[in-house]
Amino acid sequence: MPSICQASFFSLSALFAAVACAATPEIPSSLQAPAGEELFLEARAAGVQIYECGAKPGDTAAYAWNFRAPEASLADAAGRPIGKHYGGPTWEALDGSRVVGEVKARDAGPDASAIPWLLLSAKSSAGTGTFEGTRSVQRVSTAGGNAPAASCGAANAGEVARVPYSATYYFYRSRPAYKY
Numbered sequence: 001m002p003s004i005c006q007a008s009f010f011s012l013s014a015l016f017a018a019v020a021c022a023a024t025p026e027i028p029s030s031l032q033a034p035a036g037e038e039l040f041l042e043a044r045a046a047g048v049q050i051y052e053c054g055a056k057p058g059d060t061a062a063y064a065w066n067f068r069a070p071e072a073s074l075a076d077a078a079g080r081p082i083g084k085h086y087g088g089p090t091w092e093a094l095d096g097s098r099v100v101g102e103v104k105a106r107d108a109g110p111d112a113s114a115i116p117w118l119l120l121s122a123k124s125s126a127g128t129g130t131f132e133g134t135r136s137v138q139r140v141s142t143a144g145g146n147a148p149a150a151s152c153g154a155a156n157a158g159e160v161a162r163v164p165y166s167a168t169y170y171f172y173r174s175r176p177a178y179k180y
Helices: 004-008 014-021
Strands: 037-056 059-075 081-086 090-093 098-107 117-126 134-144 160-174
Touching: 037 081, 037 134, 059 160, 098 134
Parallel strands: none
Antiparallel strands: 037 059, 037 160, 059 081, 081 090, 090 098, 098 117, 117 134, 134 160
């Protein structure tokens, strides 16, 4: 499957794409979008990962920082706002279209101090516009966002922490069938 960089090579904007391609990360094979899907949008996210101190899942006698939701602004490669990302996980465009994802695969990524890289499939979508037809989403190039290093216990149960993060999201849709 061609990357956005390979696909852009044949376009009129090849010169500009070459600059963008220099920063395109190597995506692990476990996070590749399914065959028959093509990349149609790159969005950069900046925001927070929200955690709450509470009972550790599977061990109610222990405490842990439990992930609650992301909260981030989305921008295109030029930095123009295109929407927001929030719990679900959901991506919602300024035009009202949205997609809700479901994690299919994860990879630790190259930075242990950052949240993992993910492949998500579209669980549902609504509206027409930017996210219409989204089938898969990749989260890559993550920075920050891991659970707080601060202790979590009975003394601070219920405390909420908002940890800054950034990531790049790649959105895929079904490749159109070509007729010859």
